[in-house]
Amino acid sequence: MVHAxxxxFAEGLSKKQVYEQVLGQAQALFDGQRNWVCNLANASSLLYHAYHSLPSPSNAVNWAGFYVLDPKNPKQLILGPFHGxxxxxxxxxxxxxxxxxVEKKTTQLVEDVExxxxxxxxxxxxxxxxxxxxFQDGRVVAIIDVDCAELSGFTVEDQVALEHVAELIAKSCDF
Amino acid sequence: MVHAxxxxFAEGLSKKQVYEQVLGQAQALFDGQRNWVCNLANASSLLYHAYHSLPSPSNAVNWAGFYVLDPKNPKQLILGPFHGxxxxxxxxxxxxxxxxxVEKKTTQLVEDVExxxxxxxxxxxxxxxxxxxxFQDGRVVAIIDVDCAELSGFTVEDQVALEHVAELIAKSCDF
Known part of the structure; x- marks a missing residue:
């Protein structure tokens, strides 16, 4: 059974350790469950709480969640589970x-959204x-989106770790 | 366009005023959009932030979200969007x-979960x-679930207001 x-996340862990815990917990949470809503709901909670256990700028994350391809309109994304x-x-x-x-099929790491x-x-x-x-079968089915209330809230370390989370989600969920 | x-929620509002804002904002957010995941994701955000704008015990709400009937197994609920x-x-x-x-088709107001x-x-x-x-067509399709880290966190006022939110969701979303 899942426990809250x-x-x-313990205080004082490095970002590397926190992302390792996110991946491990996500893998455990997804085990035996392929429903994407259920899994992304828990994943958004994990990510949000992970960032808030880290020092600045990560603890200034104000939104962590997902958009998925809109089943009614393939030209747009529609909001999925999130925290924020x-x-x-x-x-x-x-x-x-x-x-x-989605259009470029690549991660966007944006230091200043303005x-x-x-x-x-x-x-x-x-x-x-x-x-x-x-990605599933080379097609973008959803995105992980994380916003920070500070400039340059994310580095390549975040990008690489979130790409691992995306791979785990891709192989664990039916979209 | 939706704005965060x-x-x-302003500080110092009464619970009645906060629930009125929840209902008004939910109605605006659902306008023109019947996707249940999208709408419940925003509704869980609204509810969570609403409780945290109120004094004790409401600001001790530690989970606000939804379970829906599992499309793969009608004998169980599956996790939907939430905050917590x-x-x-x-x-x-x-x-x-x-x-x-779900079984009794009635609201459960529980002062002490133990x-x-x-x-x-x-x-x-x-x-x-x-x-x-x-409810949709007399059948339970989902539930609103709110937990509080204090005993007796909810009253009949919360029950009645959340039943209004449930009615709005029922008429606004395709499950």
Whole structure:
């Protein structure tokens, strides 16, 4: 049985250790369960609490969650499970940081969202962002989206770790 | 366009005013969008932030979210969008506070979860709970579940307000 403590992260861990715990706990949480809503709901909780256990700027993460391809309109993303303040329901492929990650099929690591062409300001508090595509059979089915209220909230270390989380989600969930 | 400020609640509002804002914002957020995952993701954010704007015991809410009927197994609920620590993936109909709300088709207002027969201790921190069924065509399709880390965290005022939220969700979402 799942226990809430799975998303409790000890103080003083390194970012590497925290991401290792995220991956390990996510793997345990997904075991025997392929429902994407259920798994992404728990994954957004894990990620949000992970960042908040780390020092600045990670503890300034103000949104951690997912968008998935809209089953009713393949030209847009639709909001999935997340932790943070309410968010845009849909995002056109190619628009903003999320839409660009889908169109270009690559992670977008954005140190200052104000300088990103076509940035969608869902939340004026967000200053930096990382968006990682989740691939199944070479196609983007969803994205991980994490926003930070500080500039340069994410580094290549975050990118690489979130790409591992995306791979785990891709092989663990039916979208 | 949705703005994150929709889930910002001013300090000093009464519980009645906060629930009015939840209902108003939820209605605005659901407008033109019937995807249940998208809508419940935003609703869990609204509810969580609403409780945290209120004085004790409401600000001790440690989980606010949803379970839905498992499309793969109608004898159980499966985790939907939420805010809080990671949670049980599935709950058998009839088990615990959530399963009982579905089986009895009535709201469960529980002042002390330890005294509820068959309580599922997903999170040892949760002391009280309210679970409200969401009906479509007389059938429970989902539940709102809110946990509080204090005893007697919820009153009939919460029950009635959450039943209004459940009605709005029922008429606004395709499950």
């Amino acid at each position: 403590e799975a998303s409790t 303040q309410v968010a845009c329901q849909t995002i056109a492929i190619g628009r903003g940081v999320c839409g660009t990650a 300088r990103f062409p076509g940035h969608i300001a869902c939340d004026g508090a967000s200053k930096s962002e990382v968006v990682v595509p989740i | 400020e929709a889930s910002t 620590q990671v949670a049980c993936q599935t709950i058998a109909i009839g088990r615990g506070v959530c399963g009982t709300a 005294r509820f027969p068959g309580h599922i201790a997903c999170d040892g921190a949760s002391k009280s709970e309210v679970v409200v069924p969401i």
